[in-house]
Amino acid sequence: MKSKKICMIGRFAVGKTSLVDRYVKNHFADKYQTTVGVAISTKIIDNTTKLIIWDIAGFEQENHYKPYLRGAHGIIFVADATEPESVHTLADIVADSPELKALPAVCFINKTDRKDDINWQPALDQSIAGLTAHSFWTSAKTGDHVEEGFAALSRLLS
Amino acid sequence: MSEDRDKLKSLLLGEEIAQIKAIQKLLDDRQAFTEKVSQVLDNAADQTIKQNPEFQKKFSRLDPKALTRAIKANQKSFIDAMIPIMGPMIRQSVANAISKFVQDVNRAMEQRFSIKALRWRWQAYRTGISFTEIVFSNTIEYQVQQVFLIDKESGLLIEHAGHEDALMQDKEAISAMLTAIESFVQDSMGHDGSHLSAAKLGERNVEVISGSQANLAVVIKGAYTPRLVDHLSAASEQIHIDFASDINDQNTWNNNPDLKVELENLLVTKSQSDDEESSGVNFWPWLIIALLLIGWFSWRTYQQHKALSETRLQLAAIDGLVVQQITPNDDGFLVTGLLDPLADTSTLSADIRLATQPYVSLDDELIANRVRLLLNQPDLEVEVRHGLLTLTGHFDDVQQHRLQRQMLGIIPGISQVDDQSTARPQPPDLNQQLLNHLQQHPLPEYLKLQVIDEKIVASGELMVSDVDDYWQLLNQHFEAIDASGLTLLNASTQLKSITSEPLNFIATNQLSPAQQSLLNQKAAAFLTLHRHNQAKQIKLIAQSDCQGSLQESNANNRKRGTWLAEQLVQSGVDRSLIQVETILCEQITTTVNTDLIGVWFEVNR
Ligand SMILES: Nc1nc2c(ncn2[C@@H]2O[C@H](COP(=O)(O)OP(=O)(O)O)[C@@H](O)[C@H]2O)c(=O)[nH]1
Ligand SMILES: [Mg+2]
Numbered sequence: 001m002k003s004k005k006i007c008m009i010g011r012f013a014v015g016k017t018s019l020v021d022r023y024v025k026n027h028f029a030d031k032y033q034t035t036v037g038v039a040i041s042t043k044i045i046d047n048t049t050k051l052i053i054w055d056i057a058g059f060e061q062e063n064h065y066k067p068y069l070r071g072a073h074g075i076i077f078v079a080d081a082t083e084p085e086s087v088h089t090l091a092d093i094v095a096d097s098p099e100l101k102a103l104p105a106v107c108f109i110n111k112t113d114r115k116d117d118i119n120w121q122p123a124l125d126q127s128i129a130g131l132t133a134h135s136f137w138t139s140a141k142t143g144d145h146v147e148e149g150f151a152a153l154s155r156l157l158s
Numbered sequence: 159m160s161e162d163r164d165k166l167k168s169l170l171l172g173e174e175i176a177q178i179k180a181i182q183k184l185l186d187d188r189q190a191f192t193e194k195v196s197q198v199l200d201n202a203a204d205q206t207i208k209q210n211p212e213f214q215k216k217f218s219r220l221d222p223k224a225l226t227r228a229i230k231a232n233q234k235s236f237i238d239a240m241i242p243i244m245g246p247m248i249r250q251s252v253a254n255a256i257s258k259f260v261q262d263v264n265r266a267m268e269q270r271f272s273i274k275a276l277r278w279r280w281q282a283y284r285t286g287i288s289f290t291e292i293v294f295s296n297t298i299e300y301q302v303q304q305v306f307l308i309d310k311e312s313g314l315l316i317e318h319a320g321h322e323d324a325l326m327q328d329k330e331a332i333s334a335m336l337t338a339i340e341s342f343v344q345d346s347m348g349h350d351g352s353h354l355s356a357a358k359l360g361e362r363n364v365e366v367i368s369g370s371q372a373n374l375a376v377v378i379k380g381a382y383t384p385r386l387v388d389h390l391s392a393a394s395e396q397i398h399i400d401f402a403s404d405i406n407d408q409n410t411w412n413n414n415p416d417l418k419v420e421l422e423n424l425l426v427t428k429s430q431s432d433d434e435e436s437s438g439v440n441f442w443p444w445l446i447i448a449l450l451l452i453g454w455f456s457w458r459t460y461q462q463h464k465a466l467s468e469t470r471l472q473l474a475a476i477d478g479l480v481v482q483q484i485t486p487n488d489d490g491f492l493v494t495g496l497l498d499p500l501a502d503t504s505t506l507s508a509d510i511r512l513a514t515q516p517y518v519s520l521d522d523e524l525i526a527n528r529v530r531l532l533l534n535q536p537d538l539e540v541e542v543r544h545g546l547l548t549l550t551g552h553f554d555d556v557q558q559h560r561l562q563r564q565m566l567g568i569i570p571g572i573s574q575v576d577d578q579s580t581a582r583p584q585p586p587d588l589n590q591q592l593l594n595h596l597q598q599h600p601l602p603e604y605l606k607l608q609v610i611d612e613k614i615v616a617s618g619e620l621m622v623s624d625v626d627d628y629w630q631l632l633n634q635h636f637e638a639i640d641a642s643g644l645t646l647l648n649a650s651t652q653l654k655s656i657t658s659e660p661l662n663f664i665a666t667n668q669l670s671p672a673q674q675s676l677l678n679q680k681a682a683a684f685l686t687l688h689r690h691n692q693a694k695q696i697k698l699i700a701q702s703d704c705q706g707s708l709q710e711s712n713a714n715n716r717k718r719g720t721w722l723a724e725q726l727v728q729s730g731v732d733r734s735l736i737q738v739e740t741i742l743c744e745q746i747t748t749t750v751n752t753d754l755i756g757v758w759f760e761v762n763r
Contacts, residue, residue: 001413002408002409002411002412003314003315003411003412004328005312005313005314005334016433038335038338040331040334040335040338041331042330042331050330052313052314052330052331052334054313054334054338070311070312070340071309071312071313071314072312073312151651
C-alpha cells in the first residue's frame with residue numbers, strides 16, 4: 001500500500017474541512033468548526049493507495065502554512081462558488097509557493113448547493129485554469145461531485 | 159504696531175516668553191523631542207492600557223515578531239495546546255500495547271509463584287493499586303512501546319514497529335500529526351533550529367529524534383534516562399546510513415521488512431536489576447501451609463466484610479428506617495431499630511430480617527407517602543423537600559380538595575404547602591361541540607346526526623357526491639362516528655335502476671308479481687332522486703307492436719301508459735311529476751318488433 005500526501009488549500013470557510021468530512025466519513029455538519037493548525041484524515045482507495053489528507057488552516061497568515069505543504073503528492077484547491085475572492089486567494093497562494101505548480105492538482109468550486117448565492121464570472125474560470133485543468137463544482141453538503149473530484153486526483157497521482 | 163504688540167506680550171507674559179521659546183525649540187528639534195517623549199512613553203502606554211485595554215490589541219496586532227516572542231515565552235502552553243489533538247490517537251494505539259503487556263505479565267506471574275509476586279499481591283490488596291501497576295513499578299524501568307520512522311518532509315510514515323492491531327488505521331495519521339506538530343513548533347518558535355523533542359502524554363512520553371531525512375518518534379512508558387535517548391539517536395543515525403536509499407524511495411515505504419525488524423529491535427523493555435534473588439533456604443513447605451491458613455482466614459473475613467457492607471448499603475437506601483444494630487446470624491443478618499410503617503422495605507434481600515419498633519419518620523419521602531395516603535388522588539403529584547410540600551397535577555373534586563388541604567397541616571414534618579394542582583379540566587360536551595359544528599356547516603337534507611352514549615350516530619341518507627366534502631369534514635372534527643344506520647346513495651345507480659329496464663306487458667291493466675316489484679323499485683328510486691333534487695319528472699313512454707287494427711293498438715297503448723302512471727301514483731309518486739307519452743303506430747317506421755310491447759322510462763333531471 002502506498003501513502004500519498006494530499007493538501008487541501010483554500011481560504012478560511014470555503015469548506016475544506018467539510019469536503020474532507022464528506023469524503024472520509026460521508027457526513028456533513030452545518031456548524032462551523034475552526035480547524036486548529038492541521039487536521040489529518042486518511043482514506044484507503046482501491047487497496048493500493050492510502051490518501052493522507054492534510055486539512056490545513058490559516059492560509060490567511062503569510063508563510064505560516066508553507067511547512068505543511070512540504071512533500072505533498074497532490075493538491076486540492078478549494079474555492080467558494082459564492083465568494084469570488086476565494087479564487088484570488090488561491091492565485092495568491094500559488095504565486096507565493098510556485099513549487100505547487102509542478103504537482104498534480106484539482107480544484108473544487110464548493111457550496112454549489114447554495115444556488116441563489118452563486119456569484120461567478122467567466123474571468124474566474126480563467127483564473128482557475130491557471131491552476132489546474134481539472135475543476136469540479138462540488139457541494140460538501142449534498143456530496144455532489146466530491147467523490148468524483150477526489151477520485152480524479154487519485155488517478156492523477158498514479 | 160507690531161512693536162506695541164511685542165511690548166504688550168512681554169508685559170503680560172514676562173519671563174514665560176523664554177519658556178515658550180524653549181518649548182518651541184524642543185518641538186522643532188526632532189532628535190530632542192523623540193528623546194523627551196521616549197522618557198514618558200512607557201508610563202503613558204501603561205496608563206492608556208489601563209484605561210482602555212483595547213489599545214494593547216492595536217499595538218500587538220500587526221507585529222509578527224511580538225507574536226513570535228509571545229509564543230517563545232509560552233512554549234509550554236503551545237505544546238500543551240497541541241497535545242489534545244494527537245493525544246487520543248496515540249493513546250488508542252498505546253492502549254493496545256498495554257493490554258498485551260498486562261497479559262504477558264499476568265501469564266508470567268501465574269506461572270511463577272514467587273515470594274516476590276506474593277508480596278506484590280499483598281501490597282495491591284492493601285493499597286488498592288492495581289497489581290499490574292505494582293509489578294510495572296517494581297520490575298520495569300521503562301518500555302518502548304511504539305516506534306515510528308517518519309519522512310521529515312511529507313510527514314508520511316516510512317516504517318513502524320509496535321502493536322498494530324487497532325493501530326493499522328491510524329499510524330499514518332499519527333506520523334503525519336507528529337510532523338505537523340513539529341512544523342508548528344518550529345514555526346512558532348522561529349527558525350533557530352529548535353525541534354519538538356519530547357512531549358508528555360499522560361504517563362507516557364513521545365521522544366522525537368530528528369534525523370537528516372527522517373524523524374524517529376518513539377512512545378515510551380516509564381522513567382527513561384538520557385542513555386535511552388542517546389541509544390535511539392545512535393540507532394537513527396545507523397538507520398540513515400543502512401537504509402539511505404530506502405528512505406529516499408517512497409516505493410519501499412510501509413513495506414520494508416528489513417527496516418521493520420530494525421525498528422522492532424528498538425522496542426525494548428528495561429527491567430530493574432534483580433538484586434534480591436533466591437536466598438537459598440528451602441522454606442516452601444512452611445510457606446505453603448502458612449499461605450493456606452492465611453488464605454482461608456482472609457477469604458472468610460473478606461466474604462463477611464463484603465456481605466456486611468452490602469447489607470449496610472441496602473439499609474441506608476431505605477427512607478424511614480433507623481438502624482440500631484446489625485447482628486450476623488447463621489443465614490443472614492438481624493437488624494434492630496425503628497421503622498416507619500409507611501417505609502418501603504421491599505428492596506431488601508431475603509437474608510435481612512427486621513426486628514423494629516414503629517415510629518414516625520420525618521424523611522421527605524415518608525412524609526410524601528403519608529400525604530399520598532391522605533389525599534388518595536392518583537393524578538396528584540406529591541413532592542416533599544425540606545418540609546416544603548409541593549402539589550402538582552389534577553384533582554377531581556374542588557370541594558373535597560379544599561378540605562383535604564386543610565388537613566395536610568396536621569401531618570408532622572410539613573411546614574409549608576405549595577399547591578400548584580388544578581381541577582381536572584372537563585372535556586367539552588359532545589352535544590355542544592356538535593351544535594357548534596352544525597352552525598358552521600349546515601347538514602345536508604336527509605342526513606341526521608345525534609349524540610348517543612358520548613358518540614355521534616349518523617342516520618338517514620347521504621348522496622355519494624356529498625360524502626367527499628361533508629363527511630370528511632365531520633370525520634376531522636369527531637372521532638368514532640357510528641354510521642351503521644346511514645344509507646349512502648349514488649345518483650347514477652338510482653337513475654339506472656329506473657331507466658335501464660322497460661316493463662314489457664301485453665295486458666293493459668295487469669303486471670306479473672316480478673314486474674310489480676320492479677315498478678315499486680323504480681318508484682322508490684325516483685322518489686329518492688326527487689327528494690335530493692336529482693330528478694324533476696318521470697316520463698313513461700308506451701309503445702306497442704302495432705299488430706292488428708291500428709286504432710285498437712293505439713288505444714291499448716294509451717291505456718297501458720295511463721294505467722301504469724296510476725300504479726306509480728299508488729306507489730307514492732305525485733301525479734304532477736308523471737308525464738305519459740304514447741308512440742302512435744303511425745309514427746313507427748321501422749319493422750315492428752313483437753317484443754316491444756310495454757312501457758319505457760326516462761327521467762327529467
Ligand atoms: N451550503 C453549504 N455550506 C458549506 C459547504 N461546505 C462547507 N459549508 C459550510 O461553510 C462553513 C465553513 O466550512 P469549513 O469546512 O469549516 O471550511 P474551512 O475553513 O475551509 O475548513 C461551515 O459552516 C460549513 O457548514 C457546502 O458545500 N454547502
Ligand atoms: Mg477547516
